[in-house]
Amino acid sequence: MESPKVSIIVPVHNAGKYLEKCLTSIISQTLKEIEIILVLDCPTDGSNNIAEGFAAKDKRIVLIYNNENLHTGISRNKGIEAAKGKYIGFFDHDDYCESNMYELLYEKAEEECLDIVRCNFLCVYKVKSECVEEGYKYPDNSTNATDKEWFYENVCSDKISCVIWNHLYKADFLKQNKLYFLDSRTICSEDSIFFINVYDKIEKIGIVPDFLYYHVFHSSNTGKAYAYRSIKNRVSFFEELHKFLKSKGINEDTCNTFLFKNVVRSLYSASRQALLLFPLKKALKEINTLRKNNLIMKQFYFLYKKENLSTLFRLKPTIIIFSLLIRVSTPKKNID
Template sequence: MIPKISVIIPVYNAENFLTRCLNSVLAQTLSDIEIICIDDYSEDNSFKILENFSVKDKRFKIFKNDENLGQGLTRNRGLDLATGEYIAFVDSDDWIESNMYEVVYNQAITNNYDLVYCGLIYDFSDGKSATPELPSINPELPTIQFLLNEAIAPSLKLFSPNSPCDKIYKRQFIEDLNLRFESERIFLYEDKFFNINFLVANPTYTFIPEIFYHYVVRHGSTMTSHRKNFLKRYFVMDEKLKTILFEGNYLNNELQWRFRRSLFEITFSFCLNALVYNRSIKGKISEFLAILKDDRVSSNIKYFSLKDIPVSASKMNSIVKSICFLILKYLC
């Protein structure tokens, strides 16, 4: 018998959060699900936790990668293994409300939707939470063009269509597109690539504003660590997305401007990555010089002014951003 939903959970060094995540999936009021958990070569007790859950409930199907593949390729392995009518993704440090899948699945089968997405909430490490701002015009069903615009450069606070975790996807639609995730090691924001490809194919879809997914924000990991090949991975993504959107007749003037704003805002992340988070003096210099020499970065920044620079949490980062802006705009 085909399960109604295949829930795919990639796991990597998540022992401190994994039990809460798995319990929330186990508690779903929709019982006809399969839970595919793939350990991405963890170095902690994550796989042992998965083994304990697989003994507790036969709906858990656990696997272990022979090497660390990253989240995108691990999700792909889950897609290859899935047999459900719909696909869902959960990150191993997040959790979901107990009726999430019952509500979204019932909505999906009512009109045979290819995609149903729901409300999510951001849970921060200081105990505070925040919900995304929804569009004021027809929040129940934003257009595909609106979702694509927001996917490239959001205009609404915390609103982004890029996460796959607040959605269920019809598996047959994914298979007909032969759609899979890119590796985040060569392609920045693999979630964005997956969802934009899905949207450009013009799925039938609906939105449920009720909050079911808890996205846990943990500060201090990727936000303050050095990212390898950051600039290169961004432009691999940028070029592919522009091609996809152009071929789908979605690359209008507004979306072109969103690409400009996206590059402008991430330029300061490039600079901080090079000058602050790179531990090597030689690495700082060579990485920053690469940014200065990239005409795509320096030509784009000339469309913006100092007031457009994204706000920083620290005074030091604000100073670094301002200096980098002036260098890129007036000296390159």
């Protein structure tokens, strides 16, 4: 095969029973000129054997072996560097897609000379013994790539989905703009950081309105693990968002407006998870790190400003109590 039209990058760790369906949906694409890069991230459940079995039967599959568990961020970067396709797509190892997904995205990108094109997607949940599909359609404003501040606000406040696997990216666009993923061992939601940087660079967004990608939620999703979504990693994420906003000339009050509600809800969730997972002393030690971070504490104080009280009282009672405890235990004079 000549240079592939699309390179599809799939970090593979412990995908379990989901991997076979995932890989079958990729190799069955109606667009045949594809390269499938499986980055084997030290799986311990036999996922490597499944990947190697598929590779033995399909020469379009390229295997990359990590020497240590690097997680999704760095694994995706290794895939980007190895990719030979004109376009690049990312795929989670437990998801699947329609057979014509990459053909539709590729044709749209080629017809309109786009650096990026996306489709809508479905979330797949199991409710009791039944699988339920819930479609996600982007708001109309998200088609206007020139309104950068709209993207900044909606990414920072978690109002739009910042997933990356329903997109197709021109490889040269990613590489020339040095658009890579942060290390997901030390920061969570690295895909949101990638998303905001991508959308900051593009001038036009291509849309295929069909629901073509299926994102599967299950109890062993990596994204649910505390090791990934810890208090420390979430704080790193908000620090990275704040740094991005400041680099775009956004003033501090606007930064706080974009961030505060997401910060409070996210860190409540992490703190609750810590209390459920760890002995009380260890959990409180984790939570106490919030009080030592000026950026985070500014958000808790910002929540209680007069103009934000309506937002405060729309939060769940447990989040209100949590935010109050964090606020009153840290005198404002201790915040720079």
